[in-house]
Amino acid sequence: SDLQIGASFLIAAFAWMSSITGSYDFNSFKNILSAQGSAAIILFVLFFIGFGTKAGFVPFHTWLPRAHPAAPTGVSAIMSGIMIKTGIYGILRIILLIGIPNLGLAYFVLIISIITGIYGVMNAIAQHDLKKLLAYHSIENIGIIGMGIGVGMLGLSYNQPLIALLGFTGALLHVFNHFTFKTLLFYGAGVAYLKTGTRNTEKLGGLIKSIPITSSLFLLGSIAISGLPLFNGFISEFAIYLGLSKGFQVNSLGLNIISIIGISGLALIGVMAVLCFTKVFGICFLGLPRSNYKIGFSERTPSFLIPMFILSLMIVIIGLLPNVVLPLLSQTLKQFFSIDVTNGLNSIFSLYAVVGKALLIFGGLTAFFFILRFLLLRNKNIREFKTWDCGYQAGSSRLQYTSSSFALPFLELVEQFVPRNTIIETQREIFPAQILLETSHHDFTEKNFIQPILKLIRKFLNLFAWIQSGKMQQYILYGLIFLVLILIYVIGVM
Numbered sequence: 001s002d003l004q005i006g007a008s009f010l011i012a013a014f015a016w017m018s019s020i021t022g023s024y025d026f027n028s029f030k031n032i033l034s035a036q037g038s039a040a041i042i043l044f045v046l047f048f049i050g051f052g053t054k055a056g057f058v059p060f061h062t063w064l065p066r067a068h069p070a071a072p073t074g075v076s077a078i079m080s081g082i083m084i085k086t087g088i089y090g091i092l093r094i095i096l097l098i099g100i101p102n103l104g105l106a107y108f109v110l111i112i113s114i115i116t117g118i119y120g121v122m123n124a125i126a127q128h129d130l131k132k133l134l135a136y137h138s139i140e141n142i143g144i145i146g147m148g149i150g151v152g153m154l155g156l157s158y159n160q161p162l163i164a165l166l167g168f169t170g171a172l173l174h175v176f177n178h179f180t181f182k183t184l185l186f187y188g189a190g191v192a193y194l195k196t197g198t199r200n201t202e203k204l205g206g207l208i209k210s211i212p213i214t215s216s217l218f219l220l221g222s223i224a225i226s227g228l229p230l231f232n233g234f235i236s237e238f239a240i241y242l243g244l245s246k247g248f249q250v251n252s253l254g255l256n257i258i259s260i261i262g263i264s265g266l267a268l269i270g271v272m273a274v275l276c277f278t279k280v281f282g283i284c285f286l287g288l289p290r291s292n293y294k295i296g297f298s299e300r301t302p303s304f305l306i307p308m309f310i311l312s313l314m315i316v317i318i319g320l321l322p323n324v325v326l327p328l329l330s331q332t333l334k335q336f337f338s339i340d341v342t343n344g345l346n347s348i349f350s351l352y353a354v355v356g357k358a359l360l361i362f363g364g365l366t367a368f369f370f371i372l373r374f375l376l377l378r379n380k381n382i383r384e385f386k387t388w389d390c391g392y393q394a395g396s397s398r399l400q401y402t403s404s405s406f407a408l409p410f411l412e413l414v415e416q417f418v419p420r421n422t423i424i425e426t427q428r429e430i431f432p433a434q435i436l437l438e439t440s441h442h443d444f445t446e447k448n449f450i451q452p453i454l455k456l457i458r459k460f461l462n463l464f465a466w467i468q469s470g471k472m473q474q475y476i477l478y479g480l481i482f483l484v485l486i487l488i489y490v491i492g493v494m
Contacts, residue, residue, distance in 0.1 A: 003063050005453075006053025013046035026097065034099045044105055047094045055087025056142045058116040062446040065123075068135035069199070073190030076131060080138045080186060081179035088145055088175060096335055101153040110150025110258060114265040117143025119417070119445070121272040125279065125407050126418045126441035130189045130199040133280065134182065137225060140269060141178045144237065145171050147262060151243040152336065154258070158250055161337060165344045166243030168336055172329050174236035177318060181224040181233060184311040188218035191304055192284065195297045201403040203291045204284040211299040215285045217308045222277035224315045227270045230363050232318035238355065239348075240266060272410075279406045288397040320360055323353040404439050417444055 014024065020039075021028040033040050053060035064084070068076045095101060120139030127133035148171025155164025191214045192207055193199050208215040224231035244266070247259030299305065318325050326349055334341060411418060418441050425436035467478075 010050030051087040051090035077186040106153035113146025170239030177232040184221040206289040
């Protein structure tokens with residue numbers, strides 16, 4: 001239903017544009033959208049809502065967390081990695097037609113994107129379904145991409161080409177980066193499901209012992225999506241950070257304030273992403289199994305491993321050699337400007353060359369110490385001792401953190417935005433044989449914004465339910481009346 005509402009905004013925008021220009025050609029829309037009038041502002045908002053629903057911007061995101069768990073793993077990967085980016089493509093096409101965006105619209109896009117990123121990752125932390133958790137992270141990353149677009153629009157509005165270049169560079173690069181690490185994570189979640197038969201993080205555990213290769217690649221994807229150095233998520237987010245920091249050099253109080261908010265918001269998103277994937281990897285892949293995995297599935301099937309290795313290689317190459325990849329975006333970035341920005345692009349590429357060298361040195365030192373440790377210990381007889389564990393020597397998964405308990409301290413801080421439902425079932429005995437405690441979280445926006453609107457729409461449409469009588473004669477009459485009205489309209493126009 002929410003996707004259909006988004007489509008209705010697009011239909012309204014295109015119908016309005018075509019009624020003015022007499023054409024559905026995008027090039028014919030340029031004069032209207034670049035006029036900076038009230039009509040252009042309203043049309044951009046209509047297009048943004050329509051394309052933003054497809055992309056997953058808050059509050060038009062609610063279809064996405066429902067779609068991913070229902071789809072097969074391969075479909076989920078395509079949906080998250082490619083399909084939702086068509087909405088981003090649509091927004092960028094409209095910005096290209098606008099030329100110099102309205103300043104208010106630039107602030108609007110950046111603020112909505114910050115909210116989307118924070119809201120998406122907050123809800124991701126609360127999820128128990130692994131694929132639903134990754135779906136909310138798609139919303140988070142759409143927010144990050146939107147922040148890059150917002151920074152780019154602000155740079156154009158303030159006539160600051162370098163800020164605009166950094167914003168659009170971060171956005172476009174993150175579109176591809178998100179495809180790589182999110183597809184890798186969905187593939188890893190799919191292998192885990194094939195091995196265990198469940199996506200419930202409360203029942204998963206110890207997977208690194210049974211599917212070690214997939215677990216290691218999932219860890220790589222987790223680090224990349226968290227925006228940590230050495231991998232590609234850091235590279236695209238670094239451009240957005242840099243674009244926001246350049247906003248302090250402009251003599252504008254509004255831009256200075258939004259730059260502080262943007263940097264703080266992006267940092268908060270990164271911290272929460274680290275928290276979420278620490279929970280996911282620690283609970284699902286480390287420790288002891290929480291269930292008996294009886295499915296005889298082997299991860300060493302080339303059709304499973306080869307795609308994940310290819311994606312992992314892309315993540316590492318972009319993370320360590322950004323100056324090799326970024327020039328591929330040059331022609332696309334130049335389309336947003338009416339002036340020559342070659343010098344600005346060269347300065348960005350030079351900066352990333354330095355960043356790439358620093359990351360290569362850091363990665364090389366890390367690998368050196370790991371190899372050195374291996375060489376020093378390979379011929380030594382090392383006895384393993386358990387750490388002190390309060391007297392409990394028998395390993396049990398019941399002594400481990402659960403997914404809920406790990407995330408609870410954080411979720412209590414944001415309970416107003418991520419409401420919790422708690423179910424407790426116990427027996428009225430001194431020593432009950434079984435106690436059930438189950439927590440779940442519902443989407444605040446869906447419950448308080450989307451569902452009431454859909455309810456009103458259904459109530460309105462039900463007023464016309466009498467039209468569907470089921471009688472063929474009545475439907476033929478409708479068609480006849482429609483043809484007569486069209487004929488009268490044509491005769492009146494002529």
